[in-house]
Amino acid sequence: MLAIAIWGFVEPYILDVEEEEAAITNLPSEMEGKKIAVIGDFQIGLWLDNVWTVEKAVEDVIDMDPAAILITGDYVYHVDNMDDPEIAEVMEVMRPLAESGIPVYSVLGNHDYAMSSQDVEPNTELAEGLATELSSLGIMVLDNKNEILLEGVNTDLYVVGLGSHWAGNDLANKAFEGVPEEAPRMVLMHNPDSFKTLAGGVSPVAVAGHTHGGQIRVPFTETWSYLNLLQSGEVTTDGWIKEDYGSAGNSLYVNRGIGMSITPMRINAVPEITVFTLINKD
Structure with missing residues (x-):
């Protein structure tokens, strides 16, 4: 038990790269083989947080080009207002991404609304301020918005961003406004629960975070983690979630993220960069 506990403080500084295929309906042939990288759940501000790993992840994804x-x-763990020093730290950590020339798209999570639990009132002023600061760096925050992710010869690939589920702001109808019905798209969200609100067939590939992969997960079990003690119902931890979790025709991948909640430990849930290779879905 002591060895496991010690390892729990080491694992947050290990960074895993998961190579996955993103099968997207109507993907133009010129986009096949292109890479999309995913990171998140930095939780800057938690005691003994692993800012070093966040900086390493930023460096690595830039090198991947x-x-x-x-x-x-x-982005943050517990921040009350935009004057808290963690905000400035987030901006410095994110600056290399913004200056890399690689397009960066983001959504906000519950902690960016100062919500440590679902019964806490969302701090919309904080969330709006954080979104403004990130946008000023060049990181586009998709709060129920969509943008062209990649431009094609005849068809563009869209990214659709959903707002925070805990803040009651994941408005799918608003987020998809203006996306052509047959256009290829990826959907970005923080909480996997937002995925269940999507109509069938609108999201061939969705990406979420929030779970930290369970963060403290019992070895030799498929998904059992401390999340099973904290929430009722089905627990989604990481990787591709089984097909019947959402509506037909939709697929969800959950990234383990980099930071932590409550305690600065990870066991059997290594921080993750996901790299998707785009392929056409037949």
Whole structure:
């Protein structure tokens, strides 16, 4: 038990790269093989937080030179207002991404609304301020918005960003406004629960964070983690989530993120960079 506990303080500084395929309906042939990198859940401000790993992840994804970078939110852990020093620290850590020339798209998580639990009132002023600061750096925050992720010869690939689920701000109808019905798209969200609100067939590939991969996960079990003690119902931890979790025709991948909640430990849930290779879905 002592060895496991010690390892729990070491694992947050290990960075895993998961190579996955993103099968997207109507993807133009000229986009096949392009890479999209995903990081998130930095949780800067937690005691003994692993800012070093966040900086290393930023450095690594820049070196990968993907076609675009997606961020799943939860930049901070517990911040009350925009004057807190963690905000400035976030901006310095994110600055290299913004200056890399790689398009970066993001959503916000519950902690970016100062929500440590679902029954806490969302701090929309903080969230709006954080979004403004990130946008000023050049990181586009998709709060129920969509943008062209990659431009094609005849068809563009869209990224659709959903707002925070805990803040009651994941408005799918608003987020998809203006996206042509047959256009290829990826959907970005913070909380996997937002995925269940999507109509069937609108999201061939969705990406979420929030779970930290369970953060403290029992070895030799498929998904059992401390999340099973904290929430009722089905627990989604990481990787591709089984097909019946959302509506038919939609697929969800959950990234383990980099930071932590409550305690600065990870066990059997290594921090993750996901790199998707785009392929056409037949």
